[in-house]
Amino acid sequence: MSGPALFNGVLAPDLAMHRGLHYGDGVFRTCLIYESQVIDLMEQCDTLNTDAARLGMAPVLAAELAREASDLARGHDRAVLKMTLLRAGAARGYRPDGRETDRLLCRYAAPGYPGATWERGITVFRSSFRLATQPALAGIKHLNRLEQVLASRDWPPGTDEALLEDDAGRPVCGTRTNLFWVRAGELHTPALERCGVAGLTRRKVLALAARLGVKTHVRDASGPELEAADEMFLTNSLVGIWPVATCDAWHRAAPGPVTRQLMDALRHPRLVQP
Amino acid sequence: MSGPALFNGVLAPDLAMHRGLHYGDGVFRTCLIYESQVIDLMEQCDTLNTDAARLGMAPVLAAELAREASDLARGHDRAVLKMTLLRAGAARGYRPDGRETDRLLCRYAAPGYPGATWERGITVFRSSFRLATQPALAGIKHLNRLEQVLASRDWPPGTDEALLEDDAGRPVCGTRTNLFWVRAGELHTPALERCGVAGLTRRKVLALAARLGVKTHVRDASGPELEAADEMFLTNSLVGIWPVATCDAWHRAAPGPVTRQLMDALRHPRLVQP
Numbered sequence: 144m145s146g147p148a149l150f151n152g153v154l155a156p157d158l159a160m161h162r163g164l165h166y167g168d169g170v171f172r173t174c175l176i177y178e179s180q181v182i183d184l185m186e187q188c189d190t191l192n193t194d195a196a197r198l199g200m201a202p203v204l205a206a207e208l209a210r211e212a213s214d215l216a217r218g219h220d221r222a223v224l225k226m227t228l229l230r231a232g233a234a235r236g237y238r239p240d241g242r243e244t245d246r247l248l249c250r251y252a253a254p255g256y257p258g259a260t261w262e263r264g265i266t267v268f269r270s271s272f273r274l275a276t277q278p279a280l281a282g283i284k285h286l287n288r289l290e291q292v293l294a295s296r297d298w299p300p301g302t303d304e305a306l307l308e309d310d311a312g313r314p315v316c317g318t319r320t321n322l323f324w325v326r327a328g329e330l331h332t333p334a335l336e337r338c339g340v341a342g343l344t345r346r347k348v349l350a351l352a353a354r355l356g357v358k359t360h361v362r363d364a365s366g367p368e369l370e371a372a373d374e375m376f377l378t379n380s381l382v383g384i385w386p387v388a389t390c391d392a393w394h395r396a397a398p399g400p401v402t403r404q405l406m407d408a409l410r411h412p413r414l415v416q417p
Numbered sequence: 418m419s420g421p422a423l424f425n426g427v428l429a430p431d432l433a434m435h436r437g438l439h440y441g442d443g444v445f446r447t448c449l450i451y452e453s454q455v456i457d458l459m460e461q462c463d464t465l466n467t468d469a470a471r472l473g474m475a476p477v478l479a480a481e482l483a484r485e486a487s488d489l490a491r492g493h494d495r496a497v498l499k500m501t502l503l504r505a506g507a508a509r510g511y512r513p514d515g516r517e518t519d520r521l522l523c524r525y526a527a528p529g530y531p532g533a534t535w536e537r538g539i540t541v542f543r544s545s546f547r548l549a550t551q552p553a554l555a556g557i558k559h560l561n562r563l564e565q566v567l568a569s570r571d572w573p574p575g576t577d578e579a580l581l582e583d584d585a586g587r588p589v590c591g592t593r594t595n596l597f598w599v600r601a602g603e604l605h606t607p608a609l610e611r612c613g614v615a616g617l618t619r620r621k622v623l624a625l626a627a628r629l630g631v632k633t634h635v636r637d638a639s640g641p642e643l644e645a646a647d648e649m650f651l652t653n654s655l656v657g658i659w660p661v662a663t664c665d666a667w668h669r670a671a672p673g674p675v676t677r678q679l680m681d682a683l684r685h686p687r688l689v690q691p
Binding site: 149 | 419420421422423424425426429430432433434435436437438439440441442445447472473481485489497499501504508509510511512513519520521522523524525526546547549550551553554559560561562563564565566567568569570584592593
C-alpha cells in the first residue's frame, strides 16, 4: 500500500514513485528531428534496446517505439526527441521485481549554433572532473548522469564543450559528445570499456572511416597523445561532427582534411541558429 | 517550447521532463515512520540539505519539509517516508540553469522482518560487484543508484544483504546499509571518501560509540581485516542495527557484546513482521 507522493506539497502523479526517477533505472537516446523525420530512427530504437538489455531490461517493440516517435516528429522542421526506456515499477527497493519496460518520449525545441561552429571549429577545454571507472555501466547511455551534470558547471568563458578524462588521466569523451582525433592520417577514438557513453554518431563515423579507407584505432590513449593530434572533432546525434579548433593550448585550422572528409560523408544536417 | 512527453503512448505529466528523472539530479533520505512520527526528522532534513549543497543545490526550508513529512506520517503506525530533493528544471541539457530545489515526499508500506533478524543475526555475502571510485559523489545519498540496482540482482538464496567492495577490493557498505565490524573490542567502519553512502544511523552509531567509550576507526580496511572481525553489523534508518551472523565462510554468534551494547543504546524500533 504505497503512496501518496507530494511534489512541492501537492499530490503528485504516479510517475513520482517510478524507479526511473528514484534510481535512474533506465536508458535513453537523443535524436534529431529534421523535416518531420527522426534521423536514424530504427538504429536509435535498436541501440536503445541493446543498452536496456545490458541492464537486464526487457526489450520494447521497436516498431511501436518508432511509431510513437514518428507521431511526435510529424510537422516539426527541427526539434529534438529524447527516447527513454525505464524499468517499470514503483515499489521501494533496488532489486528489479519484473522485466517490464516503460517507454518515455519527450520532444524539445532544437538548439541552434553559429554556422562557424562547423566551418571554423569549436573551442573545448580539458576539464579537471574525472569520470569514474565502472565497466558494468561503461558505454551505456543510462539515466545516472550526475557526473555529466557536475562536469557541466564552471566552464571557462567561450568554451563549447568540456573534455573529460578517466581517473588515470586518459581522455574519454565530452560531457555530451564522443571524441575523435587524427594523427598522421589515422583516426583515433577512446575504447569506452571502463567509462563513457557510446553514441550512435560515433558508430556511424567509425563505419564511414572504414568505408573511406581511413585506418582507425579504438583504444585507450594518453593526454599527450591527444595533444599531439593533427585534427580533433566531437560527435553526437544533434550536431553530427563538430570540428575542434582550440583545446586549451592546442590550436589547429579546423576542420582538418580527414575531419572534412568524414563531415562530407556523414551529411548530417546543421542546426544553424537563425 | 518543450513538450509534449508520452509515457507508454499517453500524454505524460510535467514530471516526465524533470531533470530529476532524466539525470538523477537530486538527493534523498529514507526515514522510518513509527507511531505517527518520523524518526530523526529534523536530522534527516538537515542531512538532506547538506547532501544537496554538495551538488550545488539550494537548501529547502527544513521546517516546511518537516511539516509536509509530519502530515504524511500522521495516523500511520509503521511506514516508510522517502524525502527527495530534486534540482528544479525541465529543460534539456546537463548544465543546471538555476538553483531552485523541488521537494518530493513519498510514503510506502513498512517492510517487516523475522524477529530472529535482530536476535540471532542475518546472513550476508560479499558480492563480486565493484563500486566505482568517484570522490565528487562519495558519501552523498544521490539518485544515481544503478550500481545498487545491478548489485541487488542474483543473490545467493537465503541472504539478507550484499556487501560491496570498491575497485581495489576494500569493503565499503551493503547495497542499502552501512557496514561496521568489531575487532578486539574496537569498532571499525569504512571511510566513504571514494564511494559509498553515509547513512544517518551510521552517524548515530559513531556518536553512541564515542559516548560509550568504544574506540572507533573510520578508515579504509582490507577484505582480510573484515574476515578477522569478532563481530559485524549493518545499519540503516529502517532496520537500525542488523547484527551479522554469517558472511560467506565467516560465522559468529550474533549479536556480539559490542553490537548488543550499541543496539541497546540506539533503541531503534524493530519492524518485526506479524
